[in-house]
Amino acid sequence: MNNIRKIAIFTVMILGTLRAGGLGKGPRTHLAQLSAKEVVLGGKDGWEEFASSKNVTTGTGRFGYPAVELAPNAFEADEDTDLLIDFENAVNPISNGNYHINKNLLKRSDQTKLEKFAGLARGNGGLSVSGRPGTFFGSEGLTGSFTLEFWLCPSVAENGEIVFKWESSKTVSNQLIYQLLNASFNKGHLEWSISNLFDDDINPFTSHDIILKGRTTLVPDSWSLHALTYNSENGCLEYIVNGVTEDLLYHTSTGQEGGEVSLIQLGTPSEVHFCPEYTGKIDDIRIEKRPYKVQGFQSAENAGKVGHTLYVPQGGSFISKPIMVSTGSKLNSLTAEMYAPPQTAVLFYVRSGENYYNWTDTYPEWKPVESGKDIQGVTGLYFQVCAELYPDGSGENSPSITQITLDYYELPEPVPPFVVNAVAGNGTVTVSWNYSVDDTAGGYYVYYGTRPGEYLGRMAVEGDSPINVGNTTSFTLTGLENGRIYYFAIAAWSAYDDRVVGKLSREVFARPLARLK
Known part of the structure; x- marks a missing residue:
């Protein structure tokens, strides 16, 4: 070890x-x-x-x-995880999800809210990934619920800085329609711009352009948790910061909860950009194929509110x-x-x-x-x-x-006897020895066999090798074959625990004969 x-x-x-x-x-x-x-x-x-x-x-x-x-209260991938980027691997920041990296200009920073590392953006292009078929952003057509979530720690939170951007197009009534999902800073708040994301044939009553505005002022060098989520069961599109709803709308035929719900309709798969024009840190980016699920726990100072503590209680x-x-x-x-x-x-x-x-x-x-x-x-x-x-x-x-x-x-292994003798008889051998000089010896094993150094005997009436003979200095084995040579050795076992057996003594041998008494 x-x-x-x-x-x-x-x-x-x-x-x-x-x-x-x-x-x-x-x-x-x-x-x-x-x-x-x-x-x-x-x-x-x-x-x-x-x-x-x-x-x-x-x-x-x-x-x-x-x-x-304790490991920080970080995201853990599950069956609904479409993408997880946690920056823990120096070679590949993607720890889960069938996406590949097109460009990565983010550095790793150990000044993080979760685990050991975060991504550090310097406003020079960020990280771009593409999803393979079957992923949320790697598929075309109708899809259901989703959540896009990440931790953010801006350096300046300057107007116009872009944290997330996805652009694509889809064909509606033989016309090519531009699609956009964008998150950028506006007066210290994060704001989501969404264009032509939903199935317009099902829901002609809702504007094709959606703005979800954050109310929380994002303080430089301070971490906050952001989530954009859509629930296809009730049509709720929601922006959440630190577990608290900042803005929402219902993408339904009534514009309220209830009524006909439209699904998200994605166009041609295209790149997903994280931090393309942003300076600061980002961590634990996750896309889930389900509505928003609270990932944090209530902290003492935020009792009664949904919060996210560094360590789980x-x-x-x-x-x-x-x-x-x-x-x-x-x-x-x-x-x-x-x-x-x-x-x-x-x-x-x-x-x-x-x-x-x-x-x-x-x-x-x-x-x-x-x-x-x-x-x-x-x-x-x-x-x-x-x-x-x-x-x-x-x-x-x-x-x-x-x-x-x-x-x-x-428990030390007891020392074997120094003096061992073997005397042959008619079908028998008597083995004798002196007591071990080791005070931990509580008894002895007699080992025997028909080859030097191999004590695998099974022929003695007294039992198979080795035989526990107790605390004695002489033992006779019977039922042995006359004319065949046998080899013997003695080992002492510990008086504290008879499972602790010492080394073998020197080897002795004897040959039983019919003419011997």
Whole structure:
């Protein structure tokens, strides 16, 4: 694992009673050595890919190291997303949608409202894309509901600056009709100009030219969320800023809600221009094939209004991949290097087990722990960590985690016996050995087989190799074939956990014979 370091720190001496008496003489009191180690997640080596995560990203934490923090409340593509441009990819700002780039003169800026990057326009042409067949702006003919939405942060908001522009033409009664969808600044407000966008045969009562005016004064160097949306169910064409309706009209036969609704009729597919004559930043441009859907959450200062906070109040979380240590390891503590502004919170959970392949979201059970506090009852071959991050009440501040350190005790593998002998008999072999000099040895395994170094025996009456013979120094295997040579080795298992087995002793051999007693 690239980002997980295992470092031996020191040796702890623990008084225990595994067997009494002197070496090789039954029960006695002794000292057992447990090795204290640590696993580091994050830190200067960065964070590995998580087993799962939600609403989190990486930023800069303590000492300039990568830190896990809440992801800004950005758009996420779904089945209705026609186009999503979020500027996170340095090569291609389009993260979703069947569109291709014709021209991109936008730069990336890290001064953003959402995620890590925004697009920076300097009034020199912006970004132009074309939709492939099946996309909203890549198709010709009647279409239904749509929403065009984006974050905007103008530098000057000068009159005439164009943020969005689409031009095309359609044929009506054998005449070529010009179409326009344009958003530009007028006296500090964004204004939408719409020409010949709808099916005129169905709705002859509404003007072919539509103006939707914004009421919110757009302040330079301040972010705001803009949406132009049309609902084909009720004919409502609406301009929304920061979740609040600025202007609307009903494109129906009555000019009001009710009556016959006309559909949008697009002409020849053509380029879509973002920021062609605009200076400032733009982010998370999205086209949806559905009416407007509130993407934000209510903030404390805007209670009762529809707002958009930087971080969702539900927060975010991540779960590490299972971390392999050694069988029977005991987790002592979790210590996090983190930053938690007032009202924010970070919660930690751990779990463990010997085999993670049968783990589910709830099994083994997650145990809540606190950073720097002792942990009890978490042992196993694998550890796993979960962290939950929560923003403050305003949704404007996020906690961050730079590093997580897991301190644990690792059960050492007991040393094998130094002296091993094998004596053959009639269809039998008696193997004997001295007690291990290692105080952690609680018992022994006898390994046997018919080839040197391969202990795959299955013929002894006492069982298949290896045989757990308990805390003894002699064992006889019966039912062996006379005249055949057998090879043996001994390994000690830990008195703390018999699943922890040490290395094999030196190999010995013997050949049972019928003439032997």
